[in-house]
Amino acid sequence: MSESSKVQLNITSLKPSEIPSEEDIFKAADTLIESCTSWKQGKTYHKVVKTYSQGKNPGDGAPWHCRVSVHKPDEATFEQMWDKLGKDKAKNEMQFIPDIHKVTKVKEITENQNIWSIYYKFPPPVSPRVFTELQITRLSDAPGKPRTGIIISIPIDLSSPEDAELAKMEEKGVKGRYVSVERIAELEDGSTEWRMATSSTPGGSIPSWLAESSMASKISEDVPHFMKWLRSLPKEASQPTAE
Numbered sequence: 016m017s018e019s020s021k022v023q024l025n026i027t028s029l030k031p032s033e034i035p036s037e038e039d040i041f042k043a044a045d046t047l048i049e050s051c052t053s054w055k056q057g058k059t060y061h062k063v064v065k066t067y068s069q070g071k072n073p074g075d076g077a078p079w080h081c082r083v084s085v086h087k088p089d090e091a092t093f094e095q096m097w098d099k100l101g102k103d104k105a106k107n108e109m110q111f112i113p114d115i116h117k118v119t120k121v122k123e124i125t126e127n128q129n130i131w132s133i134y135y136k137f138p139p140p141v142s143p144r145v146f147t148e149l150q151i152t153r154l155s156d157a158p159g160k161p162r163t164g165i166i167i168s169i170p171i172d173l174s175s176p177e178d179a180e181l182a183k184m185e186e187k188g189v190k191g192r193y194v195s196v197e198r199i200a201e202l203e204d205g206s207t208e209w210r211m212a213t214s215s216t217p218g219g220s221i222p223s224w225l226a227e228s229s230m231a232s233k234i235s236e237d238v239p240h241f242m243k244w245l246r247s248l249p250k251e252a253s254q255p256t257a258e
Contacts, residue, residue: 028172051081060235111244143188
């Protein structure tokens with residue numbers, strides 16, 4: 016990618032051959048996740064999940080939504096959160112997000128870059144949705160500095176002939192698209208901030224205004240769902256795994 020070109024994170028699907036460099040993706044993600052608390056503030060859900068939103072800017076395919084929550088060590092430590100969200104995130108999400116019914120690792124590009132197909136089922140009359148996503152992770156744990164983990168999801172298009180074998184691993188359903196950046200950051204008092212910004216379209220015939228109207232509430236639900244699941248794990252299973 017040339018120096019004059021910049022990655023803009025949005026809901027435009029990329030072919031595997033079009034994936035930018037990690038450096039460019041992380042630069043865009045860092046800028047986005049830093050900016051989201053300056054967006055329009057919305058409701059606070061579950062007493063601890065603050066929400067923010069931003070309308071479509073040039074190049075965006077849909078508006079943006081953000082949630083931010085802070086968790087004390089007795090609720091969840093940085094290590095526990097990163098272990099369950101920074102590693103095999105799609106598989107773990109299936110355990111605590113009720114609408115996810117199947118996940119498939121379509122391709123492992125590198126140790127921290129994987130393409131996943133995520134299959135959602137919703138109550139009728141909404142048809143099942145399939146989201147095919149590149150997930151990229153980065154853990155910053157320099158000695159003496161607060162630890163920070165980033166998880167980025169970018170929509171992927173497998174419709175090209177050269178990707179036909181990968182496409183066979185996708186589930187059948189209406190194709191949706193989402194882009195997201197999550198940051199898990201260690202705070203000075205030992206707490207952990209969980210921040211997530213996302214933009215999405217469910218695809219199909221669902222009106223965009225209807226999907227947007229419930230986004231803040233919907234993304235906020237992931238926080239109590241995750242914490243409840245983490246608490247339900249056997250003690251040894253909730254502890255970080257060795258690298």
